[in-house]
Amino acid sequence: MVRKKKAPPSALARDAAIHEAIAHAIMEGRLPAGSRLPEHRLADLFGVSRERIRKILHRLAAERRLELVPNRGARVPSPSLDDIHRVYEAHRLLEAGVLTQLVEMIDDKLLKLLDDHLAGERAAAERNDRAESVRLSGAFHVHLVDALGNPELSRFLRELLSRSSVMVSVYEPASQSICAVDEHGAIVEALRARDVTRAIHLSRHHFQHVEQRLRLEPPSDESGIDLDQVFQARAKPGKTLPKS
Amino acid sequence: MVRKKKAPPSALARDAAIHEAIAHAIMEGRLPAGSRLPEHRLADLFGVSRERIRKILHRLAAERRLELVPNRGARVPSPSLDDIHRVYEAHRLLEAGVLTQLVEMIDDKLLKLLDDHLAGERAAAERNDRAESVRLSGAFHVHLVDALGNPELSRFLRELLSRSSVMVSVYEPASQSICAVDEHGAIVEALRARDVTRAIHLSRHHFQHVEQRLRLEPPSDESGIDLDQVFQARAKPGKTLPKS
DNA sequence: GTTGGAACGATTGTGCACATTATTTCGGCG
DNA sequence: CGCCGAAATAATGTGCACAATCGTTCCAAC
Numbered sequence: 001m002v003r004k005k006k007a008p009p010s011a012l013a014r015d016a017a018i019h020e021a022i023a024h025a026i027m028e029g030r031l032p033a034g035s036r037l038p039e040h041r042l043a044d045l046f047g048v049s050r051e052r053i054r055k056i057l058h059r060l061a062a063e064r065r066l067e068l069v070p071n072r073g074a075r076v077p078s079p080s081l082d083d084i085h086r087v088y089e090a091h092r093l094l095e096a097g098v099l100t101q102l103v104e105m106i107d108d109k110l111l112k113l114l115d116d117h118l119a120g121e122r123a124a125a126e127r128n129d130r131a132e133s134v135r136l137s138g139a140f141h142v143h144l145v146d147a148l149g150n151p152e153l154s155r156f157l158r159e160l161l162s163r164s165s166v167m168v169s170v171y172e173p174a175s176q177s178i179c180a181v182d183e184h185g186a187i188v189e190a191l192r193a194r195d196v197t198r199a200i201h202l203s204r205h206h207f208q209h210v211e212q213r214l215r216l217e218p219p220s221d222e223s224g225i226d227l228d229q230v231f232q233a234r235a236k237p238g239k240t241l242p243k244s
Numbered sequence: 245m246v247r248k249k250k251a252p253p254s255a256l257a258r259d260a261a262i263h264e265a266i267a268h269a270i271m272e273g274r275l276p277a278g279s280r281l282p283e284h285r286l287a288d289l290f291g292v293s294r295e296r297i298r299k300i301l302h303r304l305a306a307e308r309r310l311e312l313v314p315n316r317g318a319r320v321p322s323p324s325l326d327d328i329h330r331v332y333e334a335h336r337l338l339e340a341g342v343l344t345q346l347v348e349m350i351d352d353k354l355l356k357l358l359d360d361h362l363a364g365e366r367a368a369a370e371r372n373d374r375a376e377s378v379r380l381s382g383a384f385h386v387h388l389v390d391a392l393g394n395p396e397l398s399r400f401l402r403e404l405l406s407r408s409s410v411m412v413s414v415y416e417p418a419s420q421s422i423c424a425v426d427e428h429g430a431i432v433e434a435l436r437a438r439d440v441t442r443a444i445h446l447s448r449h450h451f452q453h454v455e456q457r458l459r460l461e462p463p464s465d466e467s468g469i470d471l472d473q474v475f476q477a478r479a480k481p482g483k484t485l486p487k488s
Numbered sequence: 489g490t491t492g493g494a495a496c497g498a499t500t501g502t503g504c505a506c507a508t509t510a511t512t513t514c515g516g517c518g
Numbered sequence: 519c520g521c522c523g524a525a526a527t528a529a530t531g532t533g534c535a536c537a538a539t540c541g542t543t544c545c546a547a548c
Contacts, residue, residue, distance in 0.1 A: 316499080
Protein backbone atom coordinates (compact mmCIF):
# COMPACT_ATOMS: atom_id res chain seq x y z
CA MET A 1 0.00 0.00 0.00
CA VAL A 2 1.30 3.40 -0.87
CA ARG A 3 0.34 6.67 0.65
CA LYS A 4 -1.78 8.73 -1.65
CA LYS A 5 -3.73 10.75 0.85
CA LYS A 6 -2.35 14.12 -0.07
CA ALA A 7 -0.72 14.42 -3.42
CA PRO A 8 -0.57 11.73 -6.00
CA PRO A 9 -1.57 14.42 -8.46
CA SER A 10 -1.50 11.70 -11.07
CA ALA A 11 1.25 13.22 -13.11
CA LEU A 12 0.20 11.13 -16.06
CA ALA A 13 -3.53 11.45 -15.54
CA ARG A 14 -3.30 15.21 -15.70
CA ASP A 15 -1.89 15.00 -19.19
CA ALA A 16 -4.71 12.71 -20.23
CA ALA A 17 -7.27 15.04 -18.70
CA ILE A 18 -5.98 18.06 -20.60
CA HIS A 19 -5.69 16.01 -23.75
CA GLU A 20 -9.29 14.92 -23.47
CA ALA A 21 -10.45 18.40 -22.59
CA ILE A 22 -9.03 19.80 -25.81
CA ALA A 23 -10.11 16.80 -27.87
CA HIS A 24 -13.66 17.06 -26.54
CA ALA A 25 -13.73 20.77 -27.19
CA ILE A 26 -12.90 20.06 -30.80
CA MET A 27 -15.31 17.16 -31.11
CA GLU A 28 -18.19 19.12 -29.64
CA GLY A 29 -17.56 22.08 -31.86
CA ARG A 30 -16.67 24.51 -29.08
CA LEU A 31 -13.40 25.14 -30.90
CA PRO A 32 -14.25 26.18 -34.46
CA ALA A 33 -11.97 25.37 -37.35
CA GLY A 34 -9.08 27.77 -37.58
CA SER A 35 -8.96 28.52 -33.87
CA ARG A 36 -5.48 29.23 -32.66
CA LEU A 37 -4.25 27.52 -29.50
CA PRO A 38 -1.29 29.44 -28.07
CA GLU A 39 0.81 27.35 -25.73
CA HIS A 40 1.22 30.02 -23.08
CA ARG A 41 -2.49 30.69 -23.07
CA LEU A 42 -3.39 27.05 -22.51
CA ALA A 43 -0.66 26.67 -19.92
CA ASP A 44 -2.18 29.48 -17.87
CA LEU A 45 -5.70 28.15 -18.36
CA PHE A 46 -4.90 24.66 -17.16
CA GLY A 47 -2.37 25.78 -14.58
CA VAL A 48 0.48 23.68 -15.90
CA SER A 49 3.80 24.47 -17.47
CA ARG A 50 4.12 25.30 -21.13
CA GLU A 51 6.19 22.22 -21.92
CA ARG A 52 3.39 20.00 -20.74
CA ILE A 53 0.97 21.75 -23.05
CA ARG A 54 3.46 21.49 -25.86
CA LYS A 55 3.71 17.73 -25.48
CA ILE A 56 -0.07 17.39 -25.50
CA LEU A 57 -0.38 19.58 -28.58
CA HIS A 58 2.15 17.44 -30.39
CA ARG A 59 0.21 14.36 -29.45
CA LEU A 60 -3.02 15.90 -30.70
CA ALA A 61 -1.26 16.80 -33.93
CA ALA A 62 -0.04 13.22 -34.34
CA GLU A 63 -3.66 12.13 -34.05
CA ARG A 64 -4.56 14.65 -36.75
CA ARG A 65 -6.83 16.45 -34.35
CA LEU A 66 -4.75 19.61 -34.57
CA GLU A 67 -2.68 21.20 -37.28
CA LEU A 68 0.80 22.11 -36.11
CA VAL A 69 2.69 24.49 -38.36
CA PRO A 70 6.40 24.91 -37.53
CA ASN A 71 6.79 28.36 -36.14
CA ARG A 72 3.18 29.38 -35.97
CA GLY A 73 1.66 27.18 -33.35
CA ALA A 74 -1.35 24.91 -33.24
CA ARG A 75 -4.66 25.45 -34.98
CA VAL A 76 -7.86 23.51 -35.34
CA PRO A 77 -7.64 22.24 -38.92
CA SER A 78 -9.92 23.69 -41.58
CA PRO A 79 -10.73 20.74 -43.79
CA SER A 80 -11.42 21.35 -47.44
CA LEU A 81 -14.22 19.72 -49.39
CA ASP A 82 -11.71 17.21 -50.71
CA ASP A 83 -10.64 16.36 -47.19
CA ILE A 84 -14.26 15.84 -46.26
CA HIS A 85 -14.78 13.53 -49.17
CA ARG A 86 -11.75 11.46 -48.22
CA VAL A 87 -12.71 11.16 -44.59
CA TYR A 88 -16.21 10.04 -45.43
CA GLU A 89 -14.93 7.70 -48.11
CA ALA A 90 -12.62 6.11 -45.56
CA HIS A 91 -15.41 5.91 -43.03
CA ARG A 92 -17.81 4.36 -45.52
CA LEU A 93 -15.21 1.86 -46.69
CA LEU A 94 -14.36 0.92 -43.13
CA GLU A 95 -17.97 0.58 -42.05
CA ALA A 96 -18.72 -1.72 -44.98
CA GLY A 97 -16.09 -4.10 -43.65
CA VAL A 98 -17.32 -3.65 -40.10
CA LEU A 99 -20.88 -4.52 -41.09
CA THR A 100 -19.72 -7.57 -43.00
CA GLN A 101 -17.89 -8.81 -39.95
CA LEU A 102 -20.70 -7.81 -37.64
CA VAL A 103 -23.50 -9.89 -39.14
CA GLU A 104 -21.48 -12.99 -38.36
CA MET A 105 -21.24 -12.26 -34.68
CA ILE A 106 -24.20 -10.08 -33.85
CA ASP A 107 -26.34 -11.16 -30.91
CA ASP A 108 -29.37 -9.92 -29.02
CA LYS A 109 -27.23 -8.08 -26.53
CA LEU A 110 -25.65 -5.93 -29.21
CA LEU A 111 -29.00 -5.36 -30.90
CA LYS A 112 -30.43 -4.16 -27.62
CA LEU A 113 -27.49 -1.82 -27.14
CA LEU A 114 -28.11 -0.35 -30.56
CA ASP A 115 -31.85 -0.07 -29.94
CA ASP A 116 -31.23 1.78 -26.71
CA HIS A 117 -28.82 4.05 -28.45
CA LEU A 118 -31.37 4.84 -31.15
CA ALA A 119 -33.88 5.71 -28.45
CA GLY A 120 -31.38 8.14 -27.00
CA GLU A 121 -30.78 9.67 -30.39
CA ARG A 122 -34.49 10.15 -30.98
CA ALA A 123 -34.93 11.70 -27.57
CA ALA A 124 -32.12 14.15 -28.20
CA ALA A 125 -33.61 15.04 -31.58
CA GLU A 126 -37.00 15.70 -30.01
CA ARG A 127 -35.42 17.89 -27.35
CA ASN A 128 -33.67 19.85 -30.11
CA ASP A 129 -30.46 19.21 -28.23
CA ARG A 130 -28.02 19.72 -31.04
CA ALA A 131 -24.81 19.09 -29.12
CA GLU A 132 -26.13 15.81 -27.79
CA SER A 133 -27.45 14.82 -31.22
CA VAL A 134 -24.08 15.38 -32.82
CA ARG A 135 -22.37 13.43 -30.08
CA LEU A 136 -24.77 10.50 -30.32
CA SER A 137 -24.61 10.47 -34.10
CA GLY A 138 -20.93 9.77 -33.90
CA ALA A 139 -21.34 7.38 -31.00
CA PHE A 140 -23.57 5.18 -33.14
CA HIS A 141 -20.74 4.40 -35.51
CA VAL A 142 -18.40 3.97 -32.56
CA HIS A 143 -20.74 1.33 -31.16
CA LEU A 144 -20.67 -0.54 -34.43
CA VAL A 145 -16.90 -0.74 -34.66
CA ASP A 146 -16.38 -1.32 -30.95
CA ALA A 147 -18.60 -4.38 -31.18
CA LEU A 148 -15.86 -6.07 -33.17
CA GLY A 149 -13.46 -5.68 -30.27
CA ASN A 150 -10.59 -4.65 -32.51
CA PRO A 151 -8.61 -1.75 -31.00
CA GLU A 152 -6.91 -0.95 -34.30
CA LEU A 153 -10.20 -0.40 -36.06
CA SER A 154 -11.74 1.42 -33.12
CA ARG A 155 -8.86 3.82 -32.92
CA PHE A 156 -8.90 4.55 -36.63
CA LEU A 157 -12.62 5.23 -36.61
CA ARG A 158 -12.34 7.57 -33.66
CA GLU A 159 -9.65 9.46 -35.52
CA LEU A 160 -11.88 9.81 -38.55
CA LEU A 161 -14.76 10.87 -36.37
CA SER A 162 -12.78 13.58 -34.66
CA ARG A 163 -11.92 14.96 -38.07
CA SER A 164 -15.47 14.89 -39.36
CA SER A 165 -16.65 16.62 -36.20
CA VAL A 166 -14.63 19.66 -37.13
CA MET A 167 -16.18 19.59 -40.55
CA VAL A 168 -19.63 19.75 -39.06
CA SER A 169 -18.78 22.92 -37.21
CA VAL A 170 -17.42 24.44 -40.40
CA TYR A 171 -19.98 23.47 -42.97
CA GLU A 172 -23.13 22.89 -40.99
CA PRO A 173 -23.06 25.07 -37.93
CA ALA A 174 -26.79 25.51 -37.65
CA SER A 175 -28.46 22.28 -38.62
CA GLN A 176 -29.94 19.91 -36.12
CA SER A 177 -27.88 16.77 -36.44
CA ILE A 178 -25.34 15.31 -38.74
CA CYS A 179 -26.70 11.77 -39.03
CA ALA A 180 -30.38 11.13 -39.58
CA VAL A 181 -31.71 8.89 -36.85
CA ASP A 182 -33.94 7.05 -39.30
CA GLU A 183 -30.96 6.06 -41.40
CA HIS A 184 -29.22 4.70 -38.34
CA GLY A 185 -32.35 2.77 -37.46
CA ALA A 186 -32.54 1.28 -40.93
CA ILE A 187 -28.99 -0.01 -40.62
CA VAL A 188 -29.84 -1.62 -37.32
CA GLU A 189 -32.85 -3.29 -38.89
CA ALA A 190 -30.69 -4.68 -41.68
CA LEU A 191 -28.30 -6.02 -39.06
CA ARG A 192 -31.16 -7.60 -37.17
CA ALA A 193 -32.16 -9.37 -40.38
CA ARG A 194 -28.54 -10.42 -40.97
CA ASP A 195 -28.76 -8.78 -44.38
CA VAL A 196 -25.20 -7.68 -45.13
CA THR A 197 -25.92 -6.39 -48.59
CA ARG A 198 -28.73 -4.16 -47.43
CA ALA A 199 -26.76 -2.93 -44.42
CA ILE A 200 -23.82 -1.93 -46.59
CA HIS A 201 -26.15 -0.35 -49.11
CA LEU A 202 -27.85 1.69 -46.40
CA SER A 203 -24.54 2.68 -44.88
CA ARG A 204 -23.22 3.82 -48.23
CA HIS A 205 -26.24 5.99 -48.92
CA HIS A 206 -26.15 7.25 -45.37
CA PHE A 207 -22.67 8.66 -45.83
CA GLN A 208 -23.58 10.08 -49.20
CA HIS A 209 -26.50 11.92 -47.61
CA VAL A 210 -24.34 13.26 -44.83
CA GLU A 211 -21.72 14.44 -47.25
CA GLN A 212 -24.27 16.04 -49.54
CA ARG A 213 -25.85 17.83 -46.63
CA LEU A 214 -22.49 19.26 -45.65
CA ARG A 215 -21.86 20.59 -49.12
CA LEU A 216 -24.99 22.71 -48.98
CA GLU A 217 -23.67 24.97 -46.26
CA PRO A 218 -20.96 27.50 -46.98
CA PRO A 219 -17.92 27.40 -44.73
CA SER A 220 -17.79 30.04 -42.06
CA ASP A 221 -14.43 30.71 -40.52
CA GLU A 222 -13.87 32.29 -37.16
CA SER A 223 -10.66 32.72 -35.29
CA GLY A 224 -11.35 35.12 -32.45
CA ILE A 225 -12.39 32.55 -29.88
CA ASP A 226 -12.36 33.15 -26.18
CA LEU A 227 -10.44 30.21 -24.79
CA ASP A 228 -11.48 31.03 -21.24
CA GLN A 229 -15.09 30.48 -22.12
CA VAL A 230 -14.38 27.32 -24.08
CA PHE A 231 -12.55 25.60 -21.27
CA GLN A 232 -14.36 27.25 -18.40
CA ALA A 233 -16.28 24.12 -17.54
CA ARG A 234 -13.22 21.93 -17.39
CA ALA A 235 -10.25 24.01 -16.32
CA LYS A 236 -11.04 25.03 -12.79
CA PRO A 237 -9.01 27.94 -11.55
CA GLY A 238 -7.40 27.49 -8.19
CA LYS A 239 -7.49 23.74 -7.87
CA THR A 240 -5.60 22.31 -10.75
CA LEU A 241 -7.32 18.97 -10.91
CA PRO A 242 -9.98 17.97 -8.49
CA LYS A 243 -9.96 14.27 -7.61
CA SER A 244 -13.24 12.83 -8.61
CA MET B 245 4.92 37.43 -50.02
CA VAL B 246 7.16 35.20 -48.07
CA ARG B 247 10.56 33.93 -48.95
CA LYS B 248 10.53 30.19 -48.98
CA LYS B 249 13.83 29.83 -50.75
CA LYS B 250 15.74 31.08 -47.79
CA ALA B 251 17.14 28.08 -46.01
CA PRO B 252 15.94 24.67 -45.01
CA PRO B 253 19.25 23.81 -43.37
CA SER B 254 17.77 20.73 -41.80
CA ALA B 255 15.82 22.07 -38.89
CA LEU B 256 12.73 20.08 -39.74
CA ALA B 257 14.23 17.68 -42.25
CA ARG B 258 16.60 16.30 -39.67
CA ASP B 259 13.72 15.25 -37.47
CA ALA B 260 12.06 13.54 -40.39
CA ALA B 261 15.30 11.79 -41.32
CA ILE B 262 15.81 10.39 -37.84
CA HIS B 263 12.16 9.47 -37.62
CA GLU B 264 12.38 7.56 -40.87
CA ALA B 265 15.66 5.94 -39.90
CA ILE B 266 14.14 4.44 -36.78
CA ALA B 267 10.87 3.59 -38.50
CA HIS B 268 12.72 1.84 -41.32
CA ALA B 269 14.90 -0.02 -38.87
CA ILE B 270 11.76 -1.38 -37.27
CA MET B 271 10.04 -2.12 -40.56
CA GLU B 272 13.04 -3.97 -41.94
CA GLY B 273 13.44 -6.03 -38.81
CA ARG B 274 16.84 -4.64 -37.86
CA LEU B 275 15.37 -3.72 -34.49
CA PRO B 276 13.84 -6.87 -33.01
CA ALA B 277 10.84 -6.75 -30.74
CA GLY B 278 11.75 -5.79 -27.23
CA SER B 279 14.76 -3.73 -28.20
CA ARG B 280 15.34 -0.86 -25.87
CA LEU B 281 16.02 2.58 -27.33
CA PRO B 282 17.71 4.79 -24.71
CA GLU B 283 17.38 8.47 -25.48
CA HIS B 284 20.96 9.36 -24.64
CA ARG B 285 22.23 6.53 -26.81
CA LEU B 286 20.24 7.63 -29.85
CA ALA B 287 21.16 11.25 -29.25
CA ASP B 288 24.85 10.39 -29.45
CA LEU B 289 24.34 8.14 -32.46
CA PHE B 290 22.53 10.75 -34.51
CA GLY B 291 24.52 13.66 -33.17
CA VAL B 292 21.53 15.62 -31.92
CA SER B 293 20.29 16.67 -28.53
CA ARG B 294 18.34 14.34 -26.32
CA GLU B 295 15.22 16.49 -26.45
CA ARG B 296 15.04 16.07 -30.20
CA ILE B 297 15.23 12.31 -29.86
CA ARG B 298 12.60 12.44 -27.15
CA LYS B 299 10.17 14.27 -29.41
CA ILE B 300 10.74 11.75 -32.19
CA LEU B 301 10.23 8.82 -29.84
CA HIS B 302 6.96 10.29 -28.66
CA ARG B 303 5.85 10.69 -32.24
CA LEU B 304 6.77 7.10 -33.02
CA ALA B 305 4.85 6.01 -29.96
CA ALA B 306 1.80 7.96 -31.10
CA GLU B 307 2.00 6.06 -34.38
CA ARG B 308 2.11 2.83 -32.36
CA ARG B 309 5.50 2.01 -33.81
CA LEU B 310 7.14 2.13 -30.40
CA GLU B 311 5.98 1.32 -26.91
CA LEU B 312 6.66 4.09 -24.42
CA VAL B 313 6.44 3.12 -20.77
CA PRO B 314 6.49 6.03 -18.32
CA ASN B 315 9.78 5.89 -16.54
CA ARG B 316 11.39 3.09 -18.46
CA GLY B 317 11.90 4.45 -21.91
CA ALA B 318 11.04 3.29 -25.41
CA ARG B 319 10.94 -0.28 -26.64
CA VAL B 320 10.02 -1.97 -29.86
CA PRO B 321 6.66 -3.53 -29.03
CA SER B 322 6.35 -7.27 -28.66
CA PRO B 323 2.95 -8.05 -30.12
CA SER B 324 1.01 -10.98 -28.77
CA LEU B 325 -0.83 -13.47 -30.93
CA ASP B 326 -4.03 -11.59 -30.21
CA ASP B 327 -2.43 -8.37 -31.40
CA ILE B 328 -1.38 -10.13 -34.56
CA HIS B 329 -4.86 -11.38 -35.18
CA ARG B 330 -6.32 -7.91 -34.74
CA VAL B 331 -3.83 -6.24 -37.03
CA TYR B 332 -4.41 -8.77 -39.79
CA GLU B 333 -8.15 -8.61 -39.26
CA ALA B 334 -8.01 -4.85 -39.68
CA HIS B 335 -5.80 -5.16 -42.72
CA ARG B 336 -8.05 -7.76 -44.31
CA LEU B 337 -11.15 -5.72 -43.59
CA LEU B 338 -9.56 -2.60 -45.01
CA GLU B 339 -8.26 -4.30 -48.10
CA ALA B 340 -11.68 -5.75 -48.88
CA GLY B 341 -13.00 -2.21 -49.06
CA VAL B 342 -10.00 -1.07 -51.04
CA LEU B 343 -10.47 -3.80 -53.62
CA THR B 344 -14.17 -2.99 -53.94
CA GLN B 345 -13.35 0.61 -54.64
CA LEU B 346 -10.43 -0.30 -56.86
CA VAL B 347 -12.29 -2.37 -59.47
CA GLU B 348 -14.38 0.69 -60.30
CA MET B 349 -11.38 2.83 -61.13
CA ILE B 350 -8.64 0.45 -62.16
CA ASP B 351 -6.88 1.18 -65.45
CA ASP B 352 -4.05 -0.24 -67.51
CA LYS B 353 -1.54 2.05 -65.89
CA LEU B 354 -2.24 0.69 -62.44
CA LEU B 355 -2.26 -2.87 -63.71
CA LYS B 356 1.16 -2.33 -65.25
CA LEU B 357 2.44 -0.89 -62.00
CA LEU B 358 1.26 -3.97 -60.16
CA ASP B 359 2.70 -6.29 -62.80
CA ASP B 360 6.07 -4.58 -62.52
CA HIS B 361 5.90 -4.84 -58.78
CA LEU B 362 5.17 -8.57 -58.97
CA ALA B 363 8.19 -8.99 -61.23
CA GLY B 364 10.29 -7.30 -58.61
CA GLU B 365 8.89 -9.54 -55.91
CA ARG B 366 9.65 -12.65 -57.93
CA ALA B 367 13.18 -11.45 -58.63
CA ALA B 368 13.81 -10.83 -54.95
CA ALA B 369 12.44 -14.25 -54.09
CA GLU B 370 14.73 -15.91 -56.63
CA ARG B 371 17.73 -14.02 -55.26
CA ASN B 372 16.80 -15.25 -51.76
CA ASP B 373 16.92 -11.60 -50.70
CA ARG B 374 14.80 -11.83 -47.60
CA ALA B 375 14.96 -8.19 -46.55
CA GLU B 376 13.88 -7.05 -49.99
CA SER B 377 11.16 -9.69 -50.14
CA VAL B 378 9.68 -8.54 -46.87
CA ARG B 379 9.84 -4.94 -47.98
CA LEU B 380 8.18 -5.63 -51.32
CA SER B 381 5.53 -7.83 -49.74
CA GLY B 382 4.37 -4.88 -47.72
CA ALA B 383 4.78 -2.49 -50.63
CA PHE B 384 2.29 -4.51 -52.66
CA HIS B 385 -0.51 -3.69 -50.25
CA VAL B 386 0.69 -0.11 -50.10
CA HIS B 387 0.35 0.13 -53.86
CA LEU B 388 -3.22 -1.11 -53.67
CA VAL B 389 -4.36 1.44 -51.13
CA ASP B 390 -2.32 4.30 -52.59
CA ALA B 391 -4.10 3.78 -55.89
CA LEU B 392 -7.25 5.10 -54.26
CA GLY B 393 -5.52 8.40 -53.53
CA ASN B 394 -6.99 8.63 -50.05
CA PRO B 395 -4.40 9.83 -47.54
CA GLU B 396 -6.47 8.67 -44.56
CA LEU B 397 -6.57 5.10 -45.78
CA SER B 398 -2.95 5.14 -46.88
CA ARG B 399 -1.78 6.35 -43.51
CA PHE B 400 -3.82 3.79 -41.63
CA LEU B 401 -2.50 0.95 -43.76
CA ARG B 402 1.09 2.05 -43.30
CA GLU B 403 0.52 2.06 -39.57
CA LEU B 404 -0.83 -1.47 -39.67
CA LEU B 405 2.05 -2.53 -41.86
CA SER B 406 4.67 -1.17 -39.52
CA ARG B 407 3.07 -3.18 -36.74
CA SER B 408 2.94 -6.40 -38.71
CA SER B 409 6.57 -5.94 -39.71
CA VAL B 410 7.59 -6.29 -36.10
CA MET B 411 5.54 -9.44 -35.85
CA VAL B 412 7.45 -10.96 -38.72
CA SER B 413 10.73 -10.46 -36.93
CA VAL B 414 9.30 -12.02 -33.80
CA TYR B 415 7.41 -14.99 -35.13
CA GLU B 416 9.04 -15.78 -38.42
CA PRO B 417 12.67 -14.70 -38.25
CA ALA B 418 13.99 -17.29 -40.67
CA SER B 419 11.46 -17.76 -43.41
CA GLN B 420 11.85 -16.33 -46.85
CA SER B 421 9.03 -13.88 -47.22
CA ILE B 422 5.89 -12.97 -45.46
CA CYS B 423 3.53 -12.78 -48.43
CA ALA B 424 3.52 -15.42 -51.13
CA VAL B 425 4.13 -13.82 -54.50
CA ASP B 426 1.69 -16.15 -56.19
CA GLU B 427 -1.11 -15.01 -53.92
CA HIS B 428 -0.36 -11.40 -54.76
CA GLY B 429 -0.37 -12.31 -58.44
CA ALA B 430 -3.75 -14.00 -58.12
CA ILE B 431 -5.23 -10.85 -56.59
CA VAL B 432 -3.89 -8.79 -59.48
CA GLU B 433 -5.45 -11.22 -61.95
CA ALA B 434 -8.80 -10.91 -60.23
CA LEU B 435 -8.48 -7.14 -60.41
CA ARG B 436 -7.63 -7.37 -64.11
CA ALA B 437 -10.84 -9.35 -64.61
CA ARG B 438 -12.78 -6.80 -62.54
CA ASP B 439 -13.93 -9.65 -60.33
CA VAL B 440 -14.48 -8.06 -56.94
CA THR B 441 -15.80 -11.16 -55.26
CA ARG B 442 -12.83 -13.24 -56.28
CA ALA B 443 -10.36 -10.51 -55.37
CA ILE B 444 -11.80 -10.17 -51.89
CA HIS B 445 -11.92 -13.93 -51.51
CA LEU B 446 -8.26 -14.23 -52.49
CA SER B 447 -7.27 -11.39 -50.23
CA ARG B 448 -9.10 -12.95 -47.30
CA HIS B 449 -7.37 -16.29 -47.77
CA HIS B 450 -4.08 -14.54 -48.33
CA PHE B 451 -4.20 -12.95 -44.91
CA GLN B 452 -5.32 -16.18 -43.32
CA HIS B 453 -2.31 -17.93 -44.83
CA VAL B 454 0.06 -15.24 -43.63
CA GLU B 455 -1.36 -15.35 -40.14
CA GLN B 456 -1.28 -19.14 -39.99
CA ARG B 457 2.32 -19.16 -41.16
CA LEU B 458 3.25 -16.76 -38.38
CA ARG B 459 1.65 -18.94 -35.74
CA LEU B 460 3.90 -21.83 -36.65
CA GLU B 461 7.03 -20.13 -35.44
CA PRO B 462 7.68 -19.64 -31.74
CA PRO B 463 8.47 -16.11 -30.61
CA SER B 464 12.11 -15.37 -30.03
CA ASP B 465 12.89 -12.35 -27.92
CA GLU B 466 16.18 -10.53 -27.92
CA SER B 467 17.08 -7.32 -26.21
CA GLY B 468 20.86 -6.99 -26.40
CA ILE B 469 21.04 -5.24 -29.74
CA ASP B 470 23.98 -3.19 -30.89
CA LEU B 471 22.45 0.10 -31.91
CA ASP B 472 25.67 1.24 -33.59
CA GLN B 473 25.43 -1.60 -36.04
CA VAL B 474 21.73 -1.08 -36.65
CA PHE B 475 22.03 2.56 -37.60
CA GLN B 476 25.50 2.45 -39.06
CA ALA B 477 24.28 2.51 -42.63
CA ARG B 478 21.97 5.45 -42.12
CA ALA B 479 23.41 7.63 -39.42
CA LYS B 480 26.78 8.04 -40.99
CA PRO B 481 26.28 9.96 -44.26
CA GLY B 482 27.42 13.50 -43.79
CA LYS B 483 24.69 15.17 -45.81
CA THR B 484 22.00 14.90 -43.20
CA LEU B 485 24.26 14.58 -40.21
CA PRO B 486 27.33 16.77 -40.59
CA LYS B 487 28.48 16.29 -37.04
CA SER B 488 30.89 13.45 -36.57
C1' DG C 489 22.42 -20.15 1.96
C1' DT C 490 18.64 -17.29 1.30
C1' DT C 491 16.19 -13.18 1.77
C1' DG C 492 15.25 -8.51 2.64
C1' DG C 493 16.61 -3.82 2.28
C1' DA C 494 19.17 0.13 1.36
C1' DA C 495 22.29 2.63 -1.40
C1' DC C 496 23.99 3.40 -6.00
C1' DG C 497 23.86 4.01 -10.94
C1' DA C 498 21.30 4.81 -14.98
C1' DT C 499 17.50 6.65 -17.40
C1' DT C 500 13.60 9.42 -18.03
C1' DG C 501 10.72 13.59 -16.76
C1' DT C 502 10.36 18.60 -15.99
C1' DG C 503 11.06 23.45 -15.56
C1' DC C 504 13.68 27.38 -16.91
C1' DA C 505 16.31 30.47 -19.68
C1' DC C 506 17.51 31.84 -24.13
C1' DA C 507 17.55 31.76 -29.29
C1' DT C 508 14.83 32.00 -33.40
C1' DT C 509 11.00 33.26 -35.99
C1' DA C 510 6.53 35.35 -37.19
C1' DT C 511 3.40 39.23 -36.52
C1' DT C 512 2.20 43.75 -35.64
C1' DT C 513 2.86 48.43 -35.21
C1' DC C 514 4.77 52.71 -35.99
C1' DG C 515 7.44 55.98 -38.39
C1' DG C 516 9.35 57.76 -42.54
C1' DC C 517 9.21 58.33 -47.34
C1' DG C 518 7.17 58.57 -51.87
C1' DC D 519 -2.79 59.57 -48.24
C1' DG D 520 -0.86 55.23 -49.07
C1' DC D 521 2.92 52.11 -49.01
C1' DC D 522 7.13 50.18 -47.59
C1' DG D 523 10.29 48.86 -44.08
C1' DA D 524 12.32 48.26 -39.68
C1' DA D 525 11.97 47.76 -34.87
C1' DA D 526 9.21 46.01 -31.10
C1' DT D 527 6.53 42.30 -29.39
C1' DA D 528 4.84 37.90 -28.79
C1' DA D 529 4.94 33.14 -29.66
C1' DT D 530 7.42 28.95 -30.65
C1' DG D 531 11.75 26.02 -30.73
C1' DT D 532 15.86 24.36 -28.26
C1' DG D 533 19.39 23.20 -25.02
C1' DC D 534 20.67 22.64 -20.30
C1' DA D 535 20.45 21.53 -15.55
C1' DC D 536 18.16 19.29 -12.02
C1' DA D 537 14.59 16.21 -9.96
C1' DA D 538 12.15 11.87 -9.79
C1' DT D 539 12.02 7.14 -10.60
C1' DC D 540 13.32 2.48 -11.84
C1' DG D 541 16.56 -1.38 -11.95
C1' DT D 542 20.65 -3.40 -9.92
C1' DT D 543 23.87 -4.69 -6.74
C1' DC D 544 25.87 -5.34 -2.50
C1' DC D 545 25.69 -6.10 2.34
C1' DA D 546 23.82 -7.66 6.41
C1' DA D 547 20.67 -10.34 9.11
C1' DC D 548 18.22 -14.53 9.87
